[in-house]
Amino acid sequence: MSVKTMDETAAGTTVYVYEAPVRVWHWISALCIVVLAVTGYFIANPLPSVSGEASEHFLMGYIRFMHFSAAYIFAIGFVARIYWAMVGNKNARQLFMLPPIFSKDWWAGMLQEVRWYLFLEKEPRKYVGHNPLALLFMFVAITLGGLFMIATGFALYGEGAQGWSHALFSSWVIPLFGQSQDVHTWHHMVAWGIVWFIMLHVYAAIREDIMSPQTMVSAIISGYRSFRK
Amino acid sequence: MEVETFYEVMRRQGITRRSFMKFCSLTAASLGLAPGFVPKIAYAMETKPRTPVIWLHGLECTCCSESFIRSAHPLTKDVVLSMISLDYDDTLMAAAGYQAEEIIADVRKKYKGNFILAVEGNPPLNEDGMYCIQAGRPFVEVLKETAADAKAIISWGSCASWGCVQAGKPNPTRATPVHKVITDKPIIKVPGCPPIAEVMTAVITYMLTFDRIPELDRQGRPKMFYGQRIHDKCYRRANFDAGQFVEHWDDDAARKGYCLYKMGCKGPTTYNACSTVRWNDGVSFPIQSGHGCIGCSEDGFWDKGGFYNRVTGINQFGIEANADKVGGTVAAVVGAAVVAHAAASALSRARSTHDDQNREDK
Numbered sequence: 001m002s003v004k005t006m007d008e009t010a011a012g013t014t015v016y017v018y019e020a021p022v023r024v025w026h027w028i029s030a031l032c033i034v035v036l037a038v039t040g041y042f043i044a045n046p047l048p049s050v051s052g053e054a055s056e057h058f059l060m061g062y063i064r065f066m067h068f069s070a071a072y073i074f075a076i077g078f079v080a081r082i083y084w085a086m087v088g089n090k091n092a093r094q095l096f097m098l099p100p101i102f103s104k105d106w107w108a109g110m111l112q113e114v115r116w117y118l119f120l121e122k123e124p125r126k127y128v129g130h131n132p133l134a135l136l137f138m139f140v141a142i143t144l145g146g147l148f149m150i151a152t153g154f155a156l157y158g159e160g161a162q163g164w165s166h167a168l169f170s171s172w173v174i175p176l177f178g179q180s181q182d183v184h185t186w187h188h189m190v191a192w193g194i195v196w197f198i199m200l201h202v203y204a205a206i207r208e209d210i211m212s213p214q215t216m217v218s219a220i221i222s223g224y225r226s227f228r229k
Numbered sequence: 230m231e232v233e234t235f236y237e238v239m240r241r242q243g244i245t246r247r248s249f250m251k252f253c254s255l256t257a258a259s260l261g262l263a264p265g266f267v268p269k270i271a272y273a274m275e276t277k278p279r280t281p282v283i284w285l286h287g288l289e290c291t292c293c294s295e296s297f298i299r300s301a302h303p304l305t306k307d308v309v310l311s312m313i314s315l316d317y318d319d320t321l322m323a324a325a326g327y328q329a330e331e332i333i334a335d336v337r338k339k340y341k342g343n344f345i346l347a348v349e350g351n352p353p354l355n356e357d358g359m360y361c362i363q364a365g366r367p368f369v370e371v372l373k374e375t376a377a378d379a380k381a382i383i384s385w386g387s388c389a390s391w392g393c394v395q396a397g398k399p400n401p402t403r404a405t406p407v408h409k410v411i412t413d414k415p416i417i418k419v420p421g422c423p424p425i426a427e428v429m430t431a432v433i434t435y436m437l438t439f440d441r442i443p444e445l446d447r448q449g450r451p452k453m454f455y456g457q458r459i460h461d462k463c464y465r466r467a468n469f470d471a472g473q474f475v476e477h478w479d480d481d482a483a484r485k486g487y488c489l490y491k492m493g494c495k496g497p498t499t500y501n502a503c504s505t506v507r508w509n510d511g512v513s514f515p516i517q518s519g520h521g522c523i524g525c526s527e528d529g530f531w532d533k534g535g536f537y538n539r540v541t542g543i544n545q546f547g548i549e550a551n552a553d554k555v556g557g558t559v560a561a562v563v564g565a566a567v568v569a570h571a572a573a574s575a576l577s578r579a580r581s582t583h584d585d586q587n588r589e590d591k
Contacts, residue, residue, distance in 0.1 A: 192556025
């Protein structure tokens with residue numbers, strides 16, 4: 001995350017940043033989040049009623065099933081990703097590390113990034129992994145946000161499903177918030193927060209791919225990041 | 230003073246042995262116990278001295294009492310009222326004034342540490358409790374004093390359990406639920422506005438017959454009645470799963486009895502026994518009569534915005550806001566910002582490329 005030695009980020013060099021499990025996890029999670037956001041919206045605001053006998057339909061049931069399946073995949077992926085953070089390369093660890101808020105260097109890098117986005121800098125700094133601003137956003141939205149959604153989500157799921165999710169999550173999350181409706185509201189609110197993050201994330205990745213001297217989109221597909229200029 | 234057993238009291242009241250046994254089986258059934266428990270209940274009632282109950286009323290509307298006296302099983306109504314030895318309940322008792330207040334002192338002395346204190350309503354703490362005066366004293370004093378000698382406390386209804394409407398923002402009287410005032414006694418919360426009559430009588434019967442408090446969940450509610458949500462046992466659940474919802478109060482779906490989820494039914498977030506025990510001798514419950522559940526047994530239900538919204542309000546963002554409105558608005562702002570920033574980026578890039586071009590041309 002600190003500025004790398006020139007040889008590693010020099011123009012024309014290519015570095016292997018994202019290992020295969022990280023890339024696979026990224027795209028699976030991305031798909032899960034899209035499914036979760038869409039189905040989640042329709043759980044809170046259901047589609048217009050279907051006609052006929054109740055026994056002929058299972059629309060809400062299927063929407064909820066998709067939500068729960070995607071949630072399971074996201075949660076299992078999250079756990080696997082934490083495992084990979086421990087055994088993978090140092091770029092795999094970045095996501096789960098509290099940003100170094102006591103490091104002057106990090107704050108200087110952060111300021112630089114903010115200035116870059118405000119068109120006050122001609123060139124952004126080069127980073128092998130995430131830049132300081134991205135690191136903060138990733139940590140808050142994905143690590144903290146993801147954990148929050150998993151905990152509140154399984155708490156709500158456990159209310160009906162009982163079993164392990166009730167014992168592990170519902171039993172303490174619901175009393176912590178006061179009541180189930182509050183957990184619903186917060187689950188909903190943080191979901192929107194993740195939607196905002198994704199809008200910014202996708203925009204920033206494409207913009208940096210075009211405007212910064214390093215590749216972004218191809219890096220999360222092939223794993224290699226190239227530096228130009 | 231000679232101590233009577235429950236059974237003796239019941240016989241004295243003219244209840245036959247046969248009715249007594251019927252009551253025992255009904256109680257066993259309503260508590261979800263095996264038939265083998267019937268003789269145990271009967272034995273306990275024949276041998277145990279009856280436990281006095283003091284029923285205090287704080288800041289409340291008496292709906293708990295109204296519900297309680299309508300307990301449907303006739304024996305429960307007849308028997309429980311005499312059997313529990315309801316020694317003090319200013320709403321139901323004949324005595325008044327000094328005579329009535331004497332009873333509390335009497336029971337506290339004679340049954341020290343061995344009577345049950347049932348509290349309906351809650352104490353307001355502002356102005357030293359002056360918002361609720363009983364017999365010339367603030368209710369909070371009476372409550373603290375009586376609780377000190379009680380074996381256990383039953384918090385009747387949402388007032389005693391959570392605070393309820395009188396604790397609604399901004400809570401001018403600082404109405405405070407019982408468990409935040411009395412912290413050194415076991416407290417059984419029986420929330421609801423009011424709680425179901427049969428739940429009330431069953432809780433009290435359980436405590437008297439087994440001489441212990443029923444198993445409670447983390448929030449202090451008896452698991453046997455508050456272990457599941459209304460939604461889990463709702464007879465309209467099939468319509469929910471199918472995706473059939475009432476969209477307006479007078480539409481065809483409402484007449485067909487579809488799910489009230491979109492009308493803000495709080496069944497999916499409310500722990501209570503309404504969809505199984507029901508009300509008024511099992512006649513009906515809110516959803517059955519076509520109105521969504523308002524979640525009256527849940528903490529803070531009175532401050533969660535409209536009873537008719539599925540996604541409830543977030544007070545911090547103004548009265549009309551909810552998660553979707555806030556989320557959607559911010560998403561639109563973020564989207565607009567992204568578009569504006571992208572345009573600015575393209576412009577600045579074009580300009581710098583243009584400058585480069587010019588430089589090269591020169």
